Every structure is written in structure tokens, then in C-alpha cells.
Amino acid sequence: MSSISELYDVCWEEMRDKLRKWREENYRNSEQIVDVGEELINEHASKLGDDVWIIYEQVMIAALDCSRDDLAWSCLQELKRQFPDSHRVKRLAGMRLEALERYEDANKLYDSILQDDPTNTAARKRKISILQAQGKSSEAIRELNEYLEQFVGDQEAWHELSELYINEHDYAKAAFCLEELMMTNPHNHLYCEQYAEVKYTQGGLENLELARKYFAQALKLNNRNMRALFGLYMSASHIAASPKVSAKVKKDNVKYAAWATSQISRAYQMAGRGKKENKCSVKAVEEMLESMQITMS
Amino acid sequence: MGEVELSCLAYAKMYLHASQFPRCSVNGLLLSSSPAGGAVCITDCVPLLHTHLSLAPITQLALTQVDAWCSQTHQRIMGYYQANACVSDSSPTPCALKIAEKIFEQCNNAVLLMIDGEKMFPGCRVPPIVMYERKDARWALKDKHTIMLRQWEETCSIVNQLFSSGDQALLVDFDSHLDDITKDWTNQKLNAKIMELVSPANGNV
Numbered sequence: 001m002s003s004i005s006e007l008y009d010v011c012w013e014e015m016r017d018k019l020r021k022w023r024e025e026n027y028r029n030s031e032q033i034v035d036v037g038e039e040l041i042n043e044h045a046s047k048l049g050d051d052v053w054i055i056y057e058q059v060m061i062a063a064l065d066c067s068r069d070d071l072a073w074s075c076l077q078e079l080k081r082q083f084p085d086s087h088r089v090k091r092l093a094g095m096r097l098e099a100l101e102r103y104e105d106a107n108k109l110y111d112s113i114l115q116d117d118p119t120n121t122a123a124r125k126r127k128i129s130i131l132q133a134q135g136k137s138s139e140a141i142r143e144l145n146e147y148l149e150q151f152v153g154d155q156e157a158w159h160e161l162s163e164l165y166i167n168e169h170d171y172a173k174a175a176f177c178l179e180e181l182m183m184t185n186p187h188n189h190l191y192c193e194q195y196a197e198v199k200y201t202q203g204g205l206e207n208l209e210l211a212r213k214y215f216a217q218a219l220k221l222n223n224r225n226m227r228a229l230f231g232l233y234m235s236a237s238h239i240a241a242s243p244k245v246s247a248k249v250k251k252d253n254v255k256y257a258a259w260a261t262s263q264i265s266r267a268y269q270m271a272g273r274g275k276k277e278n279k280c281s282v283k284a285v286e287e288m289l290e291s292m293q294i295t296m297s
Numbered sequence: 298m299g300e301v302e303l304s305c306l307a308y309a310k311m312y313l314h315a316s317q318f319p320r321c322s323v324n325g326l327l328l329s330s331s332p333a334g335g336a337v338c339i340t341d342c343v344p345l346l347h348t349h350l351s352l353a354p355i356t357q358l359a360l361t362q363v364d365a366w367c368s369q370t371h372q373r374i375m376g377y378y379q380a381n382a383c384v385s386d387s388s389p390t391p392c393a394l395k396i397a398e399k400i401f402e403q404c405n406n407a408v409l410l411m412i413d414g415e416k417m418f419p420g421c422r423v424p425p426i427v428m429y430e431r432k433d434a435r436w437a438l439k440d441k442h443t444i445m446l447r448q449w450e451e452t453c454s455i456v457n458q459l460f461s462s463g464d465q466a467l468l469v470d471f472d473s474h475l476d477d478i479t480k481d482w483t484n485q486k487l488n489a490k491i492m493e494l495v496s497p498a499n500g501n502v
Binding site for chain 2: 133135166167169194196197198200201203211226227230231234235267268271280281283284285287288
């Protein structure tokens with residue numbers, strides 16, 4: 001079994017830099033992290049300087065994700081030895097217990113951290129994750145709401161809560177969470193687009209019009225967001241087809257839908273160029289656009 | 298309701314889909330190319346989503362596009378599959394029931410298939426599948442003995458081969474297609490690889 005450095009012809013510095021990039025951009029490509037990180041740790045630990053500790057942490061978490069308890073355990077031992085009283089390392093020990101489904105033991109560990117330091121957000125979030133893993137969504141939602149009352153600026157928590165509400169089909173509350181996120185991140189096209197999807201799902205003319213507006217906003221922020229483009233097309237088409245709208249509203253929405261159609265066709269034509277393999281999906285889109293035109297008029 | 302046959306191609310792609318996104322709930326549509334009214338055979342599947350399964354716009358979009366593709370390729374949508382993120386719970390969610398209901402409106406021997414994550418480990422002797430059919434106005438568990446997976450061992454070995462060759466990464470679902478529309482959600486390339494591995498002894502697709 002050849003090493004990563006042989007397979008990809010990279011030196012240890014490049015491997016270290018790759019790990020840093022993945023760390024900074026919060027990628028969850030755990031198999032890759034384990035492959036690269038394990039080799040880096042085994043062969044080049046002495047060259048890494050102080051970076052080695054954060055790499056142990058990163059590799060440990062990735063190892064848990066890949067059920068590599070052997071690797072996770074050895075990383076944890078190194079960290080425990082170096083930082084014997086650290087809450088951060090204790091949290092990692094808790095995560096390992098979670099991976100082994102020893103939730104009670106993990107909770108005890110997190111509770112001991114919180115006794116020492118009630119403001120430790122990492123431990124609180126792990127406790128909520130345990131509730132999610134156990135399928136206790138209503139409790140997770142309740143705990144997360146309580147958490148957000150104290151830590152109202154935590155974007156990750158707001159997004160997690162919106163996801164929980166979406167899974168529970170509580171679209172009104174999911175929309176509220178996404179509104180918070182859009183307020184603090186006005187340039188994030190993904191939040192606009194998710195908000196629009198929630199509104200569309202809630203249904204009714206008013207929500208469809210809101211959905212259309214936010215799909216359009218998402219496109220303004222990122223004109224390559226295909227979900228937003230399709231969303232704009234579908235919401236405008238549905239509004240235009242509704243018997244409750246005035247002639248002007250109908251006309252406007254037909255225009256929006258037509259614009260969206262041309263953008264979609266163009267995008268697919270560019271995607272289809274030279275690629276034999278996606279001819280089927282291109283054809284399917286063309287047919288779909290045609291069939292929806294008929295229902296609209 | 299009688300027997301339902303699940304082809305190697307459909308099973309392999311569903312399994313690959315669930316494996317590609319182990320932390321998410323995933324879903325997809327089950328297709329049949331055999332004529333309506335005959336024996337029920339799930340010949341293929343289209344993996345759909347791994348995010349926000351219960352939101353309407355993308356699901357509606359996917360259903361419309363798959364419908365269009367089916368009429369071009371003489372197939373019909375005859376079922377729905379889902380694998381829940383929470384591995385210990387393989388019961389159908391409200392969203393699964395809703396979509397299955399919609400499919401039943403067009404196809405009266407529609408099936409709802411839940412993938413049982415707890416049985417998805419190498420060497421498991423039992424197919425990680427729970428199937429439901431429409432009976433007395435609700436979705437009822439189908440008798441395990443009426444679900445046919447021809448050449449089960451061979452199917453398992455084909456799935457293993459796909460993992461060891463790295464070909465499982467070829468699978469594209471509708472969500473991934475929307476992230477990059479040059480990717481093919483009909484999975485022509487992967488289909489070809491799987492069909493290559495299916496021996497003539499496996500009978501039909």
C-alpha cells in the first residue's frame with residue numbers, strides 16, 4: 001500500500017498546508033484528512049513544530065468520523081499528555097465517547113466541563129448533538145433555543161436550529177431562524193435561497209411572492225445559483241398560473257418566468273457543450289420547461 | 298399485492314447513495330421499465346436529494362425532470378426510497394409518506410422503500426431494506442418473502458467491487474447536479490460500469 005506522498009508526489013510541507021486549508025475552510029473530507037494526517041503524524045511529527053497539536057486534534061476528529069478508533073485514541077493520548085487539564089481536550093474525549101455511542105459517559109464529561117466553566121459553548125453544543133444523535137429532536141430544539149437566548153450571535157447555532165425546524169416541518173420557525181441569518185449575513189446567497197425554499201414550501205400566494213423575491217435576491221448575490229434560478233422560475237410560473245392574481249401581476253410573472261427559462265436554457269447549453277454524458281439531463285430540462293409553458297398559458 | 302423484484306442496478310445505486318452521504322438523510326425515486334400490469338420489477342433508480350428533503354421546490358423540480366426523462370426512455374416512476382440520517386430509525390417520515398402518496402396517485406402498485414442503516418455493514422446476510430405497499434388506505438409493511446433480489450450474493454459482491462475500485466464516487470444525485478450542472482443525474486457512466494459487472498447469469502437488468 002503506497003503512501004500518500006508517493007501516490008500524489010507531494011512532500012510533507014504540502015501535506016501540512018493541505019491540512020491547514022481543510023481546517024480553515026471547515027471541510028469535512030474525513031477520509032482524506034485521515035489518509036494525509038496519519039502519514040504526516042507517523043512520518044513527520046518532529047518537523048511540524050507547534051502545529052502538531054492542532055493537527056492531532058483535526059486528525060482525531062476525522063478518525064472518529066471514519067470509525068478509526070485506533071487512530072483517534074492515539075491522537076487523544078498525545079493531546080492528553082501535552083495538555084493534561086485542558087477543557088478542549090476533554091471535549092475531544094467526550095466526542096470519542098459519543099462515537100462509541102457511550103452517550104451517558106459523554107454527557108458526564110461535558111457536565112463536568114460546564115461545572116468548571118458554565119460559558120463553555122463547545123460542551124453545550126456537544127450535549128445538543130447527543131440529543132440529535134439519539135433522535136430526540138424536540139429536546140434538541142428546546143436546548144438549542146435556550147442556548148441561543150444566551151449566545152444570540154452564534155451563526156452556526158441559528159443555522160443548526162433552522163435545519164432542525166425544517167426536519168420537523170415547522171417552516172414558520174425555520175423561516176425566523178433564516179431571517180436572523182440573513183440580517184447578519186446580507187451577502188450570503190445561500191441563506192436567501194434557503195429562506196425562499198421555506199417560503200415556497202409554506203405555500204399560498206403571499207409566500208410564493210416572497211419566495212420569488214428572495215430567489216431573485218439570491219441570484220443577484222450569485223448569478224450561478226441554479227437552485228435560485230429554478231426556484232424563481234417555479235414560483236413565478238405558479239403565481240402566473242393562479243386564478244387569484246390581477247392581469248398585471250400575471251403579466252409580470254410570465255415575464256420573470258420567461259427570463260428564468262432563457263437563463264436556465266443558456267446555462268444548460270453551456271454545460272452540455274462537448275460533454276456527451278449529460279445529454280440526458282439537458283433533454284429532461286428542455287422537456288420540463290416546455291411542458292410548464294403549456295400549463296402557464 | 299404480489300411479488301416485487303429489485304434489480305441489482307437499482308439496489309447498487311441506492312446503497313451507494315446512502316453510503317456517499319452517511320450523515321444525511323437521502324432519498325430517490327424507483328423506476329421500472331417493465332410494462333404496467335405485469336410483474337412488478339424495479340429496474341433502476343434515480344438518487345435525488347441529500348439536503349432538505351422536506352422542502353418543496355427542489356423535490357417538485359426533480360419529480361418533473363425525472364418524469365420527463367422517464368417518458369423519453371420508456372420507464373415509469375413506481376416507487377420512492379429513503380435512508381434516514383438517524384441510523385437507528387428506519388421508519389418512513391411524513392415527507393416519505395407524502396411523496397409515496399403522490400406516486401401512488403399515478404401508479405397503483407407503487408412501493409415505499411426504507412433503507413435500514415443498521416444493516417449496512419460488510420458481511421451482513423440480510424438486505425438492508427424495508428418495503429411498504431399501499432393496503433387499506435395506508436402504507437403497510439410488505440411481507441419480506443415477496444421481495445425478490447435475484448442473485449443476492451452477486452449483487453453484494455458487485456457493490457463491494459464498486460467500492461474497492463473507487464467507482465462509488467461516480468454516483469451523482471440531483472442535489473449534486475444542481476451544485477454542478479455538468480454532472481449527470483441519470484448516471485449513464487455508473488450504470489455502464491455496473492452493467493459490465495453484472496454477469497449474464499443474473500438474468501435481466
